[in-house]
Amino acid sequence: MNETLGHDGDHPHSNYVAVWTVLVVLLVLGIAAGFVGNPVLGAVLVFSVATVKAFLVVTIYMHLKFEPLLVRAIILCGLACVFIVLIGLIPDIVYGFGH
């Protein structure tokens, strides 16, 4: 995609309309994936598409791909906390939550 440098000098602009078009196509693909007969395959496809959509918004619309390591580290801190929550909750589920 063509990128032109913004006047502030640190945020090149992508073709945002093209990105939006890709996002809409992915939205349709994600909905279609929900109708796949195999529920496991359908879930994998649905969440794979959602992840790609989120990646496009974060990297291009939020310009994360142009941000320095410090900003990426901040977001990684948040994701690391979510991972800790995940690890902390798994035993509850595996060992019979609510039983």
Add this chain to the structure above:
Amino acid sequence: MSNHAQPLPAKITTGVPTGRLGIWWFLAGETVIFGGLIVCYILLRLHHPEWAEHAAHTSWIVGGINTLVLLTSSLTMVQAFKAVTEGKTQRAVGLLGVTWLLGLAFLVIKVFEYTHEIHGGYTILANLFWSFYYLMTGLHALHIIGGLVAIAVVMARARKGKDLQRVEYVGLYWHLVDVVWIFLYPLLYIAS
């Protein structure tokens, strides 16, 4: 009103404008809040296959329309930021206004959806799936409302050619609200 106003220089101590850095920290906190909820939901969902029956009562069509509305609002928001960097303040204000209206449209659609579901007996106390549904979508809707207030404030300042760097900051927040919905939609509407 100036049509060629430039963003005010932001105080920089880390190589990243302080305002932008603060917003990213805030967004990291938001990631923990929504990420924690989503992780809880996924783990419980795997433990309760019967939730599929409840999830089948959500409307993937209405959810899909709202997803399209939010994706489009993200486009207009980033175009507003681009307009600011190009010195086109009036265009930026207009695009912020469109973003605001799209956010409002999302809320209106959500209210109609809630009304239909509650009339169908699917209230927050119906079962754990619906509790998660109303908690996650309700918290997300509160973030939309907060975003609308922030956009209105930034728009009013930008109209006077002031604090134009805040267009980027409110945009970062708005895009994260979009990203959260990108995950809530398949979780609550599609993967039934």
